[in-house]
Amino acid sequence: MVINSASIDDDCLKINYSSSGCSGDSWEVKLIDAGVIMESFPPQRNIKLSLKNEEICEAYFTKEISFDIDKLQVDGEVVLLNLEGFDTQIRYEY
Template identity: 40%
Template sequence: MFSKLPKYLILCLCFAFLFVNSKCSDDDEVDGNCGPAAVIDYGYYNAAESNNYDMVSANITGNCLNVEIAASGCDGSNWSLVLLDSGDIAESNPVQRDLKLVFSNLEDCQAFVSQTRVFDLANLQTPEDHSVILNIDGLDESLTYIY
């Protein structure tokens, strides 16, 4: 079928296919934000249980929290990761918030896979401040979110 098409047309079709596949999925950037927003819910924060994972790294770029986690699994395509905020704001300078990641892993494979996920932190801003310290459960050091 493709043997009769000119090579440049086949090449253009391949690039178009790659471009379409590189677009954001519904789980990626939502309305120009960097990912799903942190969920602020005291009850959910206290009741949530998580599967085991290792926190490889975490950093903040703009309003985005980038976390790399690792766990056993096949390829991580069925993992679920939610960033939870307790809703409590410690009155310090700068203010502090407590967060944790809730990880769900239904994959039953022996491989050890790592994956980076991105969360939108904008809803954690406090109007009277320009920064907040994020204490993320499982992370050795707090992160300072400057906005």
């Protein structure tokens, strides 16, 4: 799986990703939070996109998915999200 882009829209994290498969219809995608708030300013959280893909084909698909992330808010007005496999920190302001 390759993460092509990630952005915040209100309280939603939109992730554009690609992977090989037959159609992508059976993919199971989850956003997983490490459950740890790093003590920095602003605070940071580590998250990752989990893709269960059992399709065995050489076709390559790109999809976009959106997750409600309001539960990732911490004290203050901003948290930086470190998405595994994506080189840029995501600034979530609320």
